[in-house]
Amino acid sequence: xxxxxxxxxxxxxxxxxxxxxxxxxxxxxxxxxxxxxxxxxxxxxxxxxxxxxxxxxxxxxxxxxxxxxxxxxxxxxxxxxxxxxxxxxxxxxxxxxxxxxxxxxxxxxxxxxxxxxxxxxxx
Numbered sequence: 429x430x431x432x433x434x435x436x437x438x439x440x441x442x443x444x445x446x447x448x449x450x451x452x453x454x455x456x457x458x459x460x461x462x463x464x465x466x467x468x469x470x471x472x473x474x475x476x477x478x479x480x481x482x483x484x485x486x487x488x489x490x491x492x493x494x495x496x497x498x499x500x501x502x503x504x505x506x507x508x509x510x511x512x513x514x515x516x517x518x519x520x521x522x523x524x525x526x527x528x529x530x531x532x533x534x535x536x537x538x539x540x541x542x543x544x545x546x547x548x549x550x551x
């Protein structure tokens with residue numbers, strides 16, 4: 429959730445988790461069911477956790493895939509993994525008019541994908 433798109437997704441998840449509904453948000457008063465504006469805090473937490481678990485089950489894992497350059501290009505100046513016409517994989521950067529790697533410029537890029545996060549040893 430560290431990228432610009434993840435923040436928006438995170439906000440919608442939080443909004444969905446904290447929306448006012450659930451079994452303890454209503455109570456029976458005589459023969460009427462009325463909205464309970466202040467359900468017990470433990471009920472609100474339990475309900476939010478239940479919704480979170482359901483949300484995690486409902487979300488499909490996003491697969492990382494190669495994106496053909498005819499379909500989409502990466503952000504200008506963003507290093508990405510590239511596949512060349514000969515099947516080699518390299519790290520390259522799209523400069524808006526051509527691809528570049530650490531050693532050369534290339535016109536033979538077929539597809540790209542975002543780089544994985546850098547390795548960080550566990551403390």
